[in-house]
Amino acid sequence: MLKLIALTLLSSTAVVAQQAPAPTPPDYSKVSIVTTKISDHLYALDGAGGRIGVLVGPDGILLVDSEFAPLTDKIMAAVHAISNEPIRYLVNTHVHGDHTGGNENLGKLGVLIFSRDELRHRLNHPSPAANGTPGVPAPAAALPVVTYEGPVTFHLGTDEAHLIPVLHAHTDGDTIVRFSPADAVQAGDIFRSVGYPNIDRINGGSLRGLLDGLGQIIALAGPDTKILPGHGPITDRAAVIAQRDLVLAVRNRVADLIKQGKTQQEILDAHVTSEFDAKVGQPATGGDRFVGQVYAELTAAR
Template sequence: MRVRSWLWGLALCAAGTAAPAAPELKMDLPDWAATPVADRDLGHGVHMLESFGGNIGVLAGDYGVLLVDAEWPQLNDKVRAAVARISDRPVRYVVNTHWHWDHVGGDAEFARGGALVIASKETYRYIVAEQARSDAAADQYPPGAAVAPALTVDSGTQEFHLAGQTVQLIHAPPAHTDGDLIVRFVEADVLQTGDTYFNGFYPDIDFEHGGSIDGMIAFYDTLYALCGPRTRVIPGHGPVASRDDIRTYQAMLREVRRRVAAGISAGMSEQALIASHPLDDLDRTWGGNLVKQPYLLAIVYEDLKSKGLGGR
């Protein structure tokens, strides 16, 4: 069932700020009661839960369960049921890959159950400053849905051991935002990217919170280097991917950047660029139903213009 459009985190600006608002990414929210949560077993105690929002990583062991991201709050009961089918142990940790609501909306319920919520310092700041006070989306979230992470991690890589896995929290360079964490399950050979990577969709680049098209393109070299030939990649959205998919996605982003930069160099306004439909051929593969061409063009255009175009 189609419901009211939600303005994604990129469109949520703190009241009173002077910076221009980012382009709006409008989505139709689903009938939550009819929205399933699917489980894919990746082996070694690692699972991927997939539903309307961001993918969830699950690591289950005798001590308890680690979640990577927590979905929309409206899906919390279904996520809990899916986790209970994997393990009867409690959820002890929730790692946030970034601050957007479809990844952290379920944090509060897990925190109330005793889970430790972990995020980067940047993600902590954005959750506190943006999500908790956002009037634009307040009617979409139950009271108390926002919760500040209890533990923040610095830049670099943090490592711990749980359920027979070496778990690495890798602070990504500015790409999708400036505070994304990549989670690596070493022995399982699984890498979870959050929204630094969408499999099968155009990206959502949060340039208001440190993201950029050039940062995204450069980051895929780092992401590719973390993958082996058999690595399974859990993207922020979409099905499980491989390292070859990472290279394909990087090539698409380079082409998007090239076309937007060409339009800017030719003196086109943002509206004229969007009206010219320069990505129509790419839409057949990447248009999907998550990020549409006009939104991506607007984000990349404003990003490049804000930096005086820049060159690569």
């Protein structure tokens, strides 16, 4: 009996290490939207949740991601402070609520929503929560109206936004957006410049896809390209290379320990990320979760 209890405790620790801590919703009334000009027609908006990209064309505006529903009014005000053109299109980089929460409000205003097929499917058939509670399907107005499998290009006057699908990376519905001639890449949560990477395996993410996505961003970017991470300060190609190298280092260390016959708990206890904790910021949220995800990826039956 005692042994059984010990095992149960051990396995619940292991599960916790793999899953994101339940996010505390921010006090939206206190959130203000910060606007950053990236180029003549491209802006970034930061409030709470994932960063938003705003591309202003001569006849309308394209948004990339929509943050949380209670922030829509503030986001609209920030967009209107940039331009009086109507918001016509919205692209979601992935399914998470801090990137799609404003979809319903914008959809009801007539904004045409675009996403990967997989993202639309997950909004409609959400995964259960970590505790097994069934997910609640998104309202009809929140669902993307146009879905795509391959690359898509928006032409807004002289500006282009290239949607580049990345399979099974942070989730299974990720899109990177490359803006030209703005010379910027919006990475969604495939790349965050604060905290450890997150492979959301429940929503179809994978280690191989995450590495592929980071590799694609590195390949698309030049030394002066502005990189807009899903979370964390706007940065450059060198920071994405450092992130890719971190992922490879953690993968190699965890793989070595698995080869030595270590258990998941022993691997977590080895703190293989300790040298990176200070660099990535927010170490409290990250190292163990990411190591747990890498362990799960490397030990999963393929």
